Amino acid sequence: MIRSSLHGTPAIPGGWMLPTKYKMLLVSLLSWSTAWSQPPGRFIPPMDHAIDLSGNFMEPRGDHFHSGLDIRTGGREGLPVKAVADGWVSRIKISPWGYGKAVYIDHADGYTSVYAHLQVLQGPVAKVCLDAQYRQKDFSIDFVPEKGAVPVKQGQVIALSGNTGGSGGPHLHFELRRTADQHALDPEALGVEVPDKVKPEMIGVRLYPLNDSSAVGPYPAKAKGFATEGGDGKYKLKGDAVPLAYGTVGLALHTLDRYDGLAAKCGVRRIELFVDSVPTFSVLFDEIDFNTTRYCNAHMDYALFKGSKMEYHRCYKQPNDKLRIYGKEVAQGHISLAPGQVRRARFKVTDANGNVSELSFNLKGATAAEAAKWVSPEPVGSLFRYDTENILKEEGVTLTVPAMALYDDAYVRYERRPAPARAVAPLHVLHEPLTPLHVSATLRIEVPELPEAVQHKALVVRLNDGGGTKAEGGSFANGAITANVRSFGRYTVMVDTVAPVITNVDLKADMKGRSRFTLKVSDDLSGVDKWKGTTDGAWVLMEYEPKTKTLMHTFDKYTDVSGSKMFKLEVTDERGNTARYELKFTR
Ligand SMILES: [Zn+2]
The missing domain is CATH 2.60.220.30 (Chondroitinase Ac; Chain A, domain 3)
Incomplete structure (x- = not known):
């Protein structure tokens, strides 16, 4: 183990959040003082069907905390997506990557709702998007309409759900942000209800030496941690194991949460660690600053998360972890164990709906002689x-x-x-x-x-x-x-000297009565970078979907004109190799 240099970090933790009850009071006071018309909780669900989640707020993902709710759409695309409250469209972002097709709506009381991975926009939102794309001659846009220019009513269908961008299956990614700083907030804390009586699961515990002289005993049966047993809110270590450690150590807890009747593994809201009843570490998952969300990789045991799909939350801070989600407990998760000393650790985990689980176990301080027997491999490199x-x-x-x-x-x-x-x-x-x-x-x-x-x-x-x-x-x-x-x-x-390959799927010489056409594009190495479709020299919108490797045009008000036309397509890869395709068609 390498010295974690925690002594070198500032004494004040990176951040500290108000306890929820005070925060609620603060929000209420703010609400009154700024004459916000409605309290939180007046958002309607963005989809008609009962919410089935595949992901919740702040569950850990690769390189970030999840910033909203992932609402399943039964494997289908094309379901209506509705504005959750009155407001105006504040941003339309279209990209083959990330959020795919996304609409942002600002609401008068200081919240912004975000709807992502959309298949197709609807009504006035679709119109301003299309106009911006033709104005900028680009499928990918990040367009900010003037305030109030595109008003929406609560319940208005703004789009149909899809699977665009970095989405692994049809769903709606729904997000609520504080408009002023664009921090993501928990939709469930703002009134979007998902039935949940299920208590958090507590699956395993790991120990980490926190300085050069500390060491942890071997895990039982070559496991990556101490497994738990129990359930329904009460857990203990399997076989009443007593982890042994020498010196100062930190803990990590493998925990997750589920909702009533839903299969998805989701994230918890709060983790608290007590040692001999003294609050020792806490983390509250209630707000995301997109500038620091990548520190998720520091908070989680990244190797186990990425390599073994285990959600171990560290209950101490790595030296370069700038998240502001931790409590101000004096110990900051550092637990020192004198030889022979037994200390009582207790984890308390709370989910977004207030369901609580607890795990208690003893930790024991090893003697120097015991610790000397724990062979750890010599570091290489x-x-x-x-x-x-x-x-x-x-x-x-x-x-x-x-x-x-x-x-x-x-x-x-x-x-x-x-x-x-x-x-x-x-x-x-x-x-x-x-x-x-x-x-x-x-x-x-x-x-x-x-x-x-x-x-x-x-x-x-x-x-x-x-x-x-x-x-x-x-x-x-x-x-x-x-x-x-x-x-x-x-x-x-x-x-890479090889141009992309363009394959016509269903563009025909006679396009009368057809609404769209598709071509396949693929590149062998550096990847598709740019593409440009034209009819008779005029730019046409070609929607790129990397997952299906397709470029698609849907006839629109700019192109739905009868007559004979020459369609040309140029696709260039990231190293500047260009492929061309052309076909005359009649509309
Ligand atoms: Zn999502």
Whole structure:
């Protein structure tokens, strides 16, 4: 274990939240003092059917806390999505990635509602979106209508639900934000009701040494933690296990929550840790600042979350964790154990609807002699301090990791392997992806023999576990290519001189009576970057859906004109290779 340098962090924790009852009072006072017309709780559900969640507010996801409710749509797209209150459209963001097609509505009382992964917008919202896309000649827009220009009424259908952007199946992502700072808030705390009498599940406990001299005993049966037993709100460690540790340790709790009759694993609202009845650590999941949500990777045991799908919430702060969701308990989760000392730990977990579960167990301090028997593998690699810049320099490769990119000190390994198929550089194994990076590192890979003619076609490529590739781009200069990467992993260099492939699906010479047409586009390496469709030279909206690798045009007020037309399509990949397609059709 590496010294966590917690002594070097400020004495005041990164943040502290008011207890809920005071916060409610504060909100009420604000409400009265600013004459907000309605209290929280007057939002109607955004969809007609009973809410079936596949995700709730602030459940941990890769690289962020989930910022809203994921409402299942029974595997279907095209269900009506309704404005949850009167207001006006404040933003329309359309992208093949992220939220896909998303509508933001501002409400007079200081809240913004957000509806994402939409299939198609409806009514006046659709009209202003289409006009903005044709004005900007771009499918991807981030359009802010003037305040009040696009009013909406509570219950008005603003869109049909879909699966656009970074969505893994048809659903509506619904979010409520405080308009002023765009922080996401829990829709369930603002009156969107989801039936929930189910108490949180408490699945396992892990211990972490928090300084150089501390150590934790081995887990039973090679498990990654101490499993629990029990249920319905009362848990203990399996077989009444008593974890042994030496020195100062921290704990993490594997916990999650479910709703009445729903299968999805969701997140809890609050975790509190008491040691010998003294509040020792707490975390409250009630507000997301999008600028810091990536510190989710510091809060969770990232390696177990990413590698083993276990939701271990750390109940101590890693040195570089800037989340403002933690309580101000003096101990900040640091538990010291004298040899032979037994201390009583108690976790209390509360869900969004006030259902509570508890887990109590004893911790025991080991003697130095006992601790000496716990063999831990010697660290391999170079020690990277989290609070300084670190440079890994090996033959043919340089990785520069800026200060505060790591959440804690880490030993970083390197290995060089032969070039994989198609690569023009060796495979550089830069540590391993289960150690998270908060910000990008700069990766420079030398390719001295690369012919000048293809240097601008070279790109940094990351190899996935499954053998696939992820293009990381980069720019070539002085015999090397340099790219920003946000993950450790296996990197090399490949060359992309091959244009994307365009395949016509259902564009025909006779398009009379048809409402849309689709073409397939694929690229072998660097990925589709730009596309441009025209009829008789005029720009037409082509909607790109990376998941189905399709470009689609739906005839609209700009293109639904009868007569003979020449359709042309150009698709360019990220390294500037362009494919072209054209077909004459009659409308
Ligand atoms: Zn979502």
